Every structure is written in structure tokens, then in C-alpha cells.
Amino acid sequence: MKIIVCVKQVPDTKEIRIDPEKGTMIRKGVPSIINPDDRHALEYALSLKDQDSNTEVVVLSMGPKQAKNALIECLCMGADQAILLSDSAFSGADTWATANTLAAAVRKLMPFDLILCGQQAIDGDTAQVGPQLAERLAIPQVTYTRAIQLEDHAIVVERQMEDGYEVVKAALPALITATRKLNTPRYMNIRDIVKIHQMDDPVQIWDLNYLKLDPDQTGLKGSPTRVKRSFSPTPSSEVTFLTGSTEEMVSSLLDALKNLNLIGK
Amino acid sequence: MEFSLNPTQMMIQQMARKFALNEVKPTAADTDETAVFPWENVKKMQRYGLMGMNMPVEVGGAGTDDISYVIAVEELSKVCATTGVILSAHNSLFCDPLLKFGTPEQQEHYLRPAASGKKLGAFALTEPNAGTDAASQVTRAVKVEKGYRLNGTKIFITNAGEADYYVIFAMTDASKGTRGISAFILEKGWEGFTFGRVEEKMGIHGSSTRELVFRDVFVPQENLLGQEGEGFKIAMVTLDGGRIGIAAQAVGIAQGALDETIAYIKQREQFKRPISQFQAVQFMIADMQTQTSAARLLTYQAADAKTRGLPYSDLAAMAKLFASETAGFVTNKAVQLHGGYGYTREYPVERMMRDAKITEIYEGTSEVQRMVISSHAIG
Amino acid sequence: MNNENNNVWVFAEQTGGEIFPVVFEILTEARAIAAKLGTGLSAVMLGYQVEDLAEPLRAYGAQTIYVCDAPEFKDYTTAAYTQQLAALVGQHAPAVLFIGATHNGRDLGPRLASRLNTGLTADCTGLDVDLEKGDLLMTRPAFGGNLMATIVCPSHRPQMATVRPGVFKSLPVESPSKAQIVKVPPEIHPGDLQTEILRIVKEKSQEEEITRAKILVAGGRGLGSAAGFDLLQELADCLGGTVAASRATVDAGWISNARQVGQTGKTVQPELYIACGISGAIQHLIGMNKSRTIVAINKDSSAPIFKIAHYGIVGDLYQIIPAMIEQLSSKP
DSSP states (O other): OEEEEEOOEEEOGGGOEEETTTTEEEOTTOOEEEOHHHHHHHHHHHHHHHHOTTOEEEEEEESOGGGHHHHHHHHHHTOSEEEEEOOGGGTTOOHHHHHHHHHHHHHHTOSOSEEEEESOOTTTOOOOHHHHHHHHHTOOEEEEEEEEEEETTEEEEEEEETTEEEEEEEESSEEEEEOGGGOOOOOOOHHHHHHHHTSSOOEEEEOHHHHTOOGGGSTTTTOSOEEEEEEOOOOOSSOEEOOSSHHHHHHHHHHHHHHTTSSOO | OOOSOOHHHHHHHHHHHHHIIIIIHHHHHHHHHHOOOOHHHHHHHHHTTOTTTTSOGGGTSOOOOHHHHHHHHHHHHHHOHHHHHHHHIIIIIIIHHHHHHOOHHHIIIIIHHHHTTSSOEEEEOOBTTBSSOGGGOOOEEEEETTEEEEEEEEEEEETTTTOSEEEEEEESOGGGGGGGEEEEEEETTOTTEEEEEEOOOSSOTTSOEEEEEEEEEEEEGGGEESSTTOHHHHHHHHHHHHHHHHHHHHHHHHHHHHHHHHHHHHHOEETTEEGGGSHHHHHHHHHHHHHHHHHHHHHHHHHHHHHHTOOOHHHHHHHHHHHHHHHHHHHHHHHHHHHHHHTSTTSTHHHHHHHHHHTTTTTSOHHHHHHHHHHHHHO | OOOOTTOEEEEOOEETTEEOHHHHHHHHHHHHHHHHHTOOEEEEEEESSOGGGHHHHHHTTOSEEEEEEOGGGSSOOHHHHHHHHHHHHHHHOOSEEEEEOSHHHHHHHHHHHHHTTOOEEEEESEEEEETTTTEEEEEEEEGGGTEEEEEEOTTSSSEEEEEOTTSSOOOOOSSOOOOEEEEOOOOOOGGGOOEEEEEEEEOOOOSOOGGGOSEEEEEOGGGOSTTHHHHHHHHHHHHTOEEEEOHHHHHTTSSOGGGBBSTTSBOOOOSEEEEESOOOOHHHHHHHTTOSEEEEEESOTTOTHHHHOSEEEESOHHHHHHHHHHHHHSOO
16 A cells, blocks of 8 residues: 655744734744644554555655755654655745645656645645645545544545534545544654664655646746735734723724734624 | 764654653653653653664664763653653663673573563662672672572662563672672562562652562573673673763753743743843853753763763763762752742752752762772873 | 626535525625625525525625535535536636635635636635735735735636634625525536545534634633633633633632643643733743733733733723623624
């Protein structure tokens, strides 16, 4: 069985600070981590490998060269192969262009049985790349996965819903997006850390030429959406005491929170 | 000379730090309170290759260098000194002498399971009347057909009762003093080998510290470690390595206390500002930071020398002496800077202060370290 | 509104004959968007035996309602819904398509956008129109709420967005016009379904996890008794938030220790932290001082909590919180 796990290196959003003047992120000193949901996707793949050593786990990522570190970490957790899609032409991609680029790489890895992604990434929180990748590959998708059972040529998935869950059966190959409920991700193993660091190039780098992608279909150029502006929603650091009658204080508080997009208008 | 960690060491640090924060830190206060050996975490450390990590791959280890191992002990000890010493005792005091002095058969039978995380090891030298003065051992091993018969007791043995395998020292020829001591490998469960009193300690509560009792324990000839009469040498060489592990534990305790304190003083306000803005506080932090960094460098230097096969006996003694006294100093100041809160169990620094003290005592007291260092210096 | 091209469309998600509340929230907001764009507002609904549900959509301003009623649409499946909606969009070329950011909406949206080769903005909390260019302005939080980004989709149509539930108010139109109901035949084949739903299980949500909540309403000793947490729960329900607690209240046995924030509890970092009757002892602050926006309600204006709060109300929480609940639940 061949499983492809898509992972993303993201800034640890818990450590992010915002420059209140410019409304931009201060990236300096913010550690890069494997997107948390992606760890659960990888854990599922590795658990299948624990059960059947013939299982092959390939981790796939798109990002700048330093995203190699996230992939090395995946190898140190037990993945067999790591591929980084990296090219200046890929940068600035929205979810459509990202999915298109990943799809080109997956086609090179055919045949496969299962693609696993994290439900969403903590930097963008879009939850879009998984389904968009499944669409580009014309395979079924199941999102919000909280449990998986493998059957012959099919998977039966518990899909988390707002008020319960549904049990969905999908034929393989399929794409699954994993939630934190799926499992508890493992740590890197000291043995694998030593082994992987003795290799010359544990991570393969694939670029635009290698994927034979149209540069207009990837990166910023290939992205239907654009960021028009970004701003910091953080209020000033000084406390603002609200004054007036109870009703007035409450009303000005709620207005302030609405303006910060914290509560509904 | 290279003063930064290599990529492997950095990755091991990242792994150990995350493991310590997620798995060990949440249970550290409870381990202290209940004084129960933290088996659940030890099993995870076995699974992830920490137990036996610095043993070569050929004997079942992960094949790391000693700096990586020191980093792992430090990261664990930052949040829980108990967990740090379990790793140190297993790797340095059990695996290491088997690697250096074990026969291929002994390595296959005892080291491989220990280095690959299937079995836990311990080391027993100290006796009620033979601490620093190891030559006054009264545990006797009398030669019998196909082996030896052991009688006596050992005390203050780390991992005792929990470990599967033990390196034990006993007199085979009392007339020869230290040259009459021999080393043996014993298995838990052998007839006549029992565990006695559990010590109630000031700190490292979760670490098992117990008495070993031998009543006519038969030890087969093939379980003699090294040559007959070589025991004292084996013990001293082993403790040289063990001191690096304890130095790392002490550095971890100091760094853990420092981290807690820095977070606290930025929060704690008195006279309308965070106490971190007071110079008296800042200067204390500067001293704590400087000594901890110096202790770490000495520890890394000793570990590096060991990996390179260079002499490290005095380096290990200096690292352990300085790091353990630093741990004492830093944790004391940490409690001070936490004020009344620091004296309560709501904050971890009081536990760290209690845990720190043992690093000045076990695997050779600070006084023994000074003896070792001065004999190297003066000759 | 017979020229249906370039309309603003709202996907009217329903399950078991009930339309999701977010649909009405979007319709309410989409009315303003359609007006700014000078186009009509349409709703599109897929389901089985759901024709009665068209009426409420009209009441919230849908002028054209496409209803595709067939057994294949009884329960949501990615393939069937995507195929049907892609066909409809192909025929009618809407300018904008909104989908509620529910679990199904966030499953459908990206699949559909990818098939239509257009952009999609996820989980929007703000919508507007660039009047000069006629572009939809879609604002959403990113980087864990540390940053807001306004996204446009300038040259692809439709401009698609999923919209976060609970953000917009839903208000019916005062005098709704007559709506055109268009019955659409299903355009899928059973063989197209790539997944099969074996069963649907309803269950009560488990204990809420305070470390993952976006909004926390936290109570301290100032609540006076365990009953105070009922009031906080009511406020949390209005805000879509979760109740948290200080150590004093946990020690007093007023609430489970799973809710405790602070040195011996959990460290939280929500987008909004409302501290009610919490004085702000250092061991509490350390667990929540990274919250993005902190509101403190306390009787004592010198309480340390105000030092780290962004908004402060000095007063009796038993007057202030009911007033908040009242204002939040009343229609403007």
C-alpha cells in the first residue's frame, strides 16, 4: 500500500506577534513547525506501516527550501520518502494553485492508494487544499475525519459533524483530511534521527521544470485570489475603561468587539 | 573548535524538548507528590530510543554521540529531575560498563535488550559502610563450582526494584583491598536476590532508591563482568561517565528553574512594575544565567572528550562539581525570586531546589570530585 | 429579475428539512452586497422533499430560488452536490456564490471552486464591495486570528466565499417581494457518487476544550457561587464561546478543573477572553495573558486584571452580564 501524506511547514501561530503600526506579522524568532493537523494525518499513515511493513509512506510538501526541515522531521518519525516542491514560481500560491501544483507531483507518484492531509493549516485555516487536490485528481474525498477503518480497496471513515458524525465509505484511491481526534501523533525517534542525518539528501526537491507545470497555473500567477490588504485586529495595549450607565458601557463594549470582528454584527 | 550543535544534535534537542514538555512536565509534580516510579514515561522513552541512545547501533542502541545524550538528560531534567536520572543511570551506569567490559555474549544477552529499550538497568556499588570508601565493601562473592555465591547488601541504588538487570560489585578477595573487588551482572528475580528498604528522600521522589539484599545468590561464571579483581577499575571508569550524566541533570535542573523564574519575574508586579525591572533582580538572573551556561559548556566538553576517546575523568569531575553546585545556587535563587509563592508547591521551583541537592552527593560527592580534580592537577 | 446572470447566489444548506441558520445570516448580508453590485439575489437549495423550505428563503430576500429536489440529494455528499451546483453555475453564471462555513460547506466549497476553476475565500467574517472595481471584498482572520486579510478574486467568476456561522445577524425582509421558484432537474447519475453514507449518528458534544475555544468567558471568585457559572454559560452561548475558570472557583468546587486557566491549570490563547470577577492573580494571568483581546469586568478598579485588559468595565457583573446577554440577543 502506498500512502501520500501532504504536510505544510507553518509558523507557530502561538508565537506570532503583530507590528501594531504596520499591521504585519513579525516573523523574526517565530519557530516553524509541522502543521498540527498534518501530524495526525502522518500518524495514521505510520500506524498502517506499523501493522504492515510493506506500507510505503511518502510525505509531500510545497514551500521554500527551509520547509525541508519539516520533511526531515517526518522522516525522523518514520516516513519512507520525502519530496519538497520548491521553486520561486510556486510562491504566493493560493489554495487553487497549491492544489494544482501538488496534483502534478501526485501524478508522478502514481499509483497510490490513499492521500492524507491535515484538516486545515494553522496559518491560513482554509481547509481547502485537501478537497481541491482531490478534485484535481478526480478521486473521492472525506473531510473532518475522526476515525478510519481500512477495508479491501475501500475505507470507512467517521466524519465529524456539528451535531454528531456520519460514517462514510469511499473507494480507494481516496483523499482524507484528518482532525486531531483521529489519533495521537508520535514523536521523532532517536534511532531515525541518527539514521536520517547520515544520509546525504534525505529530501528530494522537485521544481517547476521537473513537474512540467505551466507557470501560469502555479504560484501567484496561477492564483485566482489576491490579498488586497491585511491589518492587525489587535486593540491598543492600554486598557480602555468604558463609562456611562450599565447599558451604555455594555453597548460600547459590544460595539468595540464588533469592530474587531470578534463577535457578530 | 565548534561551539554550536550539529543538525543531529539540534533535532535530538527538539525531540527531547517536545517530549519533555508534553509527556514529562505535566506529570512531574504528581511524580514528586506520589513518589511513584514513572513507568509510563520510561516506557515511552524506551519506545523512542532514548534509553540506550548513546550505545552503538551494533549493540542495539541509537548510535548517538555523548553530547546528544547529555542534551536529552538536560531536557528531561529541566522539567523533571527524576526522569533525567532514570535515563542517566540506565545509559551511563548500566549500558556503558557492559559496552566497555562485557564479553560479546554478555553484550548480546544483556546490553542489546537494554540498549534497544526492552530492559532497564541499574548499578550497585554503595554499601551502608562503604560510600566514598569503596574498598570497605562487605558484600562477598565466594568462588563456587561454575560461578560465585554472593552475600551482602547495597544501599541507595537508583532504579532498584524497577530495573531488570544490575551491575553489582563484591569482594572476591578482601585481602587485596580495592584490587579484590569484582563486578557481576545480576538479573532481577534470581533466587536470594531481593529488594529491601525504599528510601524516603528530600528530592527526586519518583526515582526508585532502594536497598539490594543478596542471600546466597548464585551468579554463573559467565556473569562475571571483566576480570576477577577488575571491579574497582570498572566502577571508577563507569562513574567517570556517570558524572557527565549527573552534570547534565544538574544543568537541566538549573535551566528549568531559570526558565520558570524569568517567566515569573516578567509577570510579577510590585511597586507598580514587573519585578524584572529591578536591578537587584536582574543581577541575580545574570549570575544564574552565566553559571548555568558555564556548567553546560563544561558538561559538553566532557561529553565531547568521551565520544572522541580522549581522557575525560577530570573533565567529568569538573563538570559534575560545577554543574551540581550551580544547580544548588540557581534553584535557591529561583525560590528567592518567586518570594512566598516560590516556597509553595503551586510553583515547581521548590521541587527543583529539593531535587538539585542530590546532584552534589550521588556518583561522588562534591568533595570526591575535588579529590579527582586536584589529583589530576597536582599529580 | 429575469436576467439571472451575474446574480449573488447563496447556497441554502439544509439537513433533514431544516435550513442551517447561517443561510439566513448570509442572505441578510448578501442583500446589501447584491444592492451594491446592482444585481439580484438568488438562493439555491438541494435536498429531498424540501420544496416547503423555499418560503423562508424568500422571507430573507431571495428573489430567485433554485430548488433541486431528488432522493440523491437527501443527505449531503461531496460528489452529487458538487456536480449539481457546477452544472447550475455553468448555466446561470452568478457573480458571487456564498456558502456557509459549516462542515459540509467547507467540504463542498473547495471542491466546487476547484471544478469551476475559480477562487474561494474561506471562513469569511466580513463582506463588502469595492464600488470602483465591482469586486467582492472578503475579509477573514488568518494566523490564528493575529491578522485580518481582505481577499479579492478579480478575474474569475463566480467569486466564492464560505462564511463563518454566527458572525452576521439574520433579519427577514420587511416586505418580501414575490420570489421566482425554479425547479431544477437532477443532473447526476448514481454511478457518479464516489462515497456512500452508511449511517448518520447524532451525539451530544463532549466537554468543551478551553484551549481550543476562540472565545472564553471566564469566572473568578467574584462570581460568589457556583450558580454564577450558569450566567456565564448563558453569555458564552450568546457569543459561541466556552466557559473557563480561575483556580479559586475550581478549588471551591464550583466548576470542573478541566476549565481551569493558569499556572496549575491550562494556558489559553483565545481571540477573546472575558474575565468576570477575576482579580488577576499572577498565577491566573500567566495562563491567559497572550489572549488577543481581553475584557475585564470587576468591581475593583485597582484589580491587576485591568493592567493586561484591553477593555475594562468597573461594576457588578450581575448587572453587566445580563445586560450583555440582553443586548446580544435582541434584534437591533
